[in-house]
Amino acid sequence: MIPFLDLRKITASFDGEIERAVSGVVASGRYLFGRCTEDFERAYAAYIGTRHCVGCSNGLDALSLILQAAIELGRLNLGDEVIVPANTYIATILAVTGCGLTPVFVDPDPLTCQITADGISRAVTMRTRAVMIVHLYGMCAYSDEIGRLCRARGLMLIEDNAQAHGCRFGSRRTGSLGHAAGHSFYPGKNLGALGDAGAVTTDDDELARMVRKIGNYGSERKYIFDNEGRNSRIDEIQAAVLGVKLPRLDADNSRRIDIAGRYAAGISGVGMLPQVMRGMNVFHIFPVFTDHRDELQEYLSIHGVETLIHYPVAPHRQQCYSRYSHLSLPVTESIHRRELSLPISPVMTDSEVDRVISLVNSWTD
Numbered sequence: 444m445i446p447f448l449d450l451r452k453i454t455a456s457f458d459g460e461i462e463r464a465v466s467g468v469v470a471s472g473r474y475l476f477g478r479c480t481e482d483f484e485r486a487y488a489a490y491i492g493t494r495h496c497v498g499c500s501n502g503l504d505a506l507s508l509i510l511q512a513a514i515e516l517g518r519l520n521l522g523d524e525v526i527v528p529a530n531t532y533i534a535t536i537l538a539v540t541g542c543g544l545t546p547v548f549v550d551p552d553p554l555t556c557q558i559t560a561d562g563i564s565r566a567v568t569m570r571t572r573a574v575m576i577v578h579l580y581g582m583c584a585y586s587d588e589i590g591r592l593c594r595a596r597g598l599m600l601i602e603d604n605a606q607a608h609g610c611r612f613g614s615r616r617t618g619s620l621g622h623a624a625g626h627s628f629y630p631g632k633n634l635g636a637l638g639d640a641g642a643v644t645t646d647d648d649e650l651a652r653m654v655r656k657i658g659n660y661g662s663e664r665k666y667i668f669d670n671e672g673r674n675s676r677i678d679e680i681q682a683a684v685l686g687v688k689l690p691r692l693d694a695d696n697s698r699r700i701d702i703a704g705r706y707a708a709g710i711s712g713v714g715m716l717p718q719v720m721r722g723m724n725v726f727h728i729f730p731v732f733t734d735h736r737d738e739l740q741e742y743l744s745i746h747g748v749e750t751l752i753h754y755p756v757a758p759h760r761q762q763c764y765s766r767y768s769h770l771s772l773p774v775t776e777s778i779h780r781r782e783l784s785l786p787i788s789p790v791m792t793d794s795e796v797d798r799v800i801s802l803v804n805s806w807t808d
């Protein structure tokens with residue numbers, strides 16, 4: 444069996460370092476607001492290239508905290524429109540609606556699955572105040588045109604970097620390209636914890652301070668509450684685990700890029716492959732596209748290869764968002780109908796990759 448992702452094998456590949464880090468926290472008696480959190484926040488901010496990193500409970504919270512902090516600071520107002528890619532994971536949209544803002548769904552470019560500056564500018568109205576780009580599948584969604592457009596229109600630019608830790612844009616990294624970025628350390632992400640964790644990165648001192656405050660009940664001084672906050676913090680155990688894993692992230696991403704290169708060179712099905720952009724993609728997911736997606740998934744499964752679909756139902760087609768079901772988003776719907784994610788992870792062997800390639804090719808022949 445070739446699993447989609449073998450988390451046990453990934454954890455074991457750190458040779459006991461993760462267990463030692465966890466034991467250290469257990470023995471320390473300090474489980475929140477400790478040295479591991481401080482060290483990880485400092486290391487991750489340095490890695491991403493921002494002045495601040497604020498740890499929080501998960502990726503959805505990271506995005507929500509940015510938006511809520513912007514509202515508290517008077518930079519966004521309830522009901523303001525936030526432009527989002529229609530084909531993102533639901534968390535991106537939940538952050539927007541959960542903060543009382545209005546998502547404006549933009550259909551992506553069919554080749555890259557990313558929204559373009561053109562698509563964004565067509566969706567801008569008098570009420571638009573922010574754009575949330577998503578580095579989906581691990582591929583950088585930022586462009587100089589998007590940056591220019593947001594600056595020219597005075598729009599806040601937020602990055603959903605849940606799937607692209609370590610991805611580069613020129614000499615910078617995703618997570619440092621807009622006003623603020625939300626990161627998820629869900630176990631299956633490129634940088635994954637042993638449970639839930641997330642972070643906000645930003646260069647904005649005021650925003651970072653407000654994000655930290657809201658994630659700590661709206662409080663900076665014990666039992667004094669300035670804002671109506673919530674509890675969203677990173678715990679010492681997860682911070683310790685992430686601190687062990689961060690130094691190997693670039694090497695892990697290189698291995699993902701290597702595997703993606705093998706897939707791209709080896710898979711012969713016409714029109715199946717994603718736009719492979721070397722150096723701007725850390726391949727959280729390796730998607731292929733076919734009109735016969737379910738049949739391919741079944742065929743691979745019968746032959747011992749586990750695959751996933753990212754994602755089977757578009758957000759505007761979900762029951763929870765039935766108020767958006769009238770929208771016409773043909774590219775998004777085609778992606779959700781045709782996408783299949785092949786196994787990819789730093790612990791996959793070359794022979795496993797070759798086996799997946801030959802199976803996909805034997806199916807398309």
Ligand SMILES: *Cc1c(COP(=O)(O)O)cnc(C)c1O
Nearest residue numbers: 501502503532534535605627629
């Ligand atoms: C995983 C993910 C999130 C949410 O992260 P959680 O830590 O699961 O809350 C948000 N956006 C995208 C694009 C994701 O893939």
